[in-house]
Amino acid sequence: MNNTQITKIKALLSTPKNIVIVPHRNPDGDAMGSTLALYHYLKLHNHDATVIAPNDYPDFLKWLPGDDTVLKFESQQAESNLLIDKADIIFTLDFNAFHRAGHQMADVLEKSSAIKIMIDHHQQPDDYATFMYSDVNMSSTCEMVYNFIEMLSDTDKINATIATCLYVGIMTDTGSFRFPATTSKTHAVIGHLIDKGADNSQIHNNIYDTNSYSRLQLLGRAMQNLKVIPELRTAYITLSQAELDEFNFKKGDTEGFVNYALSLKGIIFAAIFIENKQDNIIKISLRSKGDFSVNEFSRAYFNGGGHTNAAGGRSEDDMQTTINKFISILPQYKQDLS
Numbered sequence: 001m002n003n004t005q006i007t008k009i010k011a012l013l014s015t016p017k018n019i020v021i022v023p024h025r026n027p028d029g030d031a032m033g034s035t036l037a038l039y040h041y042l043k044l045h046n047h048d049a050t051v052i053a054p055n056d057y058p059d060f061l062k063w064l065p066g067d068d069t070v071l072k073f074e075s076q077q078a079e080s081n082l083l084i085d086k087a088d089i090i091f092t093l094d095f096n097a098f099h100r101a102g103h104q105m106a107d108v109l110e111k112s113s114a115i116k117i118m119i120d121h122h123q124q125p126d127d128y129a130t131f132m133y134s135d136v137n138m139s140s141t142c143e144m145v146y147n148f149i150e151m152l153s154d155t156d157k158i159n160a161t162i163a164t165c166l167y168v169g170i171m172t173d174t175g176s177f178r179f180p181a182t183t184s185k186t187h188a189v190i191g192h193l194i195d196k197g198a199d200n201s202q203i204h205n206n207i208y209d210t211n212s213y214s215r216l217q218l219l220g221r222a223m224q225n226l227k228v229i230p231e232l233r234t235a236y237i238t239l240s241q242a243e244l245d246e247f248n249f250k251k252g253d254t255e256g257f258v259n260y261a262l263s264l265k266g267i268i269f270a271a272i273f274i275e276n277k278q279d280n281i282i283k284i285s286l287r288s289k290g291d292f293s294v295n296e297f298s299r300a301y302f303n304g305g306g307h308t309n310a311a312g313g314r315s316e317d318d319m320q321t322t323i324n325k326f327i328s329i330l331p332q333y334k335q336d337l338s
């Protein structure tokens with residue numbers, strides 16, 4: 001974002017505005033952390049701001065400060081449409097294409113004449129934003145929201161509430177500060193957030209140490225289903241709808257499972273295939289180490305996208321057909337994977 005754009009945004013935000021803040025569908029820690037941090041920041045400046053999530057998110061994010069103010073478009077359409085209708089500004093955070101908000105919400109965003117501000121770190125952004133802060137090298141949208149507040153010369157305004165929200169997204173999107181996008185600047189930002197009152201140990205506990213017994217049992221089943229293709233340094237996991245039902249699956253329960261496949265010695269490409277009978281799809285999460293781009297892989301074969309080392313996608317075929325397709329594609333990438 002250049003100085004002229006920052007000056008324009010400063011002017012725009014200098015008087016109270018009606019603002020809607022939107023994360024992507026199936027919001028994760030970075031999506032909810034960044035939108036709620038921005039919400040608290042804008043409230044300090046007397047804006048009328050609301051976070052509207054396309055749909056619900058996991059319980060392990062429901063302790064975030066401001067969670068009780070979040071609207072869910074899917075179940076609160078009338079209220080959401082009213083706010084979007086009268087919005088002067090719509091921030092879209094942690095996504096860069098309207099369809100990532102789901103088809104219904106995408107239509108509404110498309111039709112809105114509000115000024116759009118994108119803050120996002122995914123690849124290949126669409127061209128809808130009036131102001132676009134897009135940087136695929138950033139660890140997380142939360143780190144970018146910190147930078148955004150810094151660009152507005154306003155880091156003094158960051159309080160414990162904002163710091164807590166930002167900490168969550170940086171922590172979750174960096175795999176607790178271990179993924180390659182974690183820089184010394186990321187750690188410097190985290191240091192500031194702790195100084196501002198983010199309780200790092202408590203946040204870690206709230207996100208990662210609130211497992212249900214059934215979730216750990218489901219993890220056990222996922223590990224039993226793990227398959228390895230050593231010659232292509234690939235590992236994958238499947239979970240059928242019947243297995244999810246058996247272990248009383250709740251939203252968010254499979255978060256992070258795919259990382260166990262990637263933790264196998266020598267493995268550089270990991271996938272998890274999760275059946276969703278309600279939507280009649282197989283939801284796919286892909287992870288890699290090094291240069292092999294799961295973003296490109298997902299765009300090419302599974303209607304998805306994301307980052308080089310973490311992407312998602314979907315298949316409308318049944319589980320076995322999807323797995324067969326996945327296995328049949330792999331040899332094309334023999335050079336990258338062996």
Ligand code: 5GP
Nearest residue numbers: 284285286303304305306307310311312313
């Ligand atoms: P996850 O596998 O954890 O759902 O997602 C990994 C990354 O890919 C996240 O940054 C997420 O926003 C992105 N992602 C997940 N599913 C999709 C998808 O269907 N399309 C696109 N473009 N990105 C996705």
Ligand code: MN
Nearest residue numbers: 030094141173
């Ligand atoms: Mn993110």
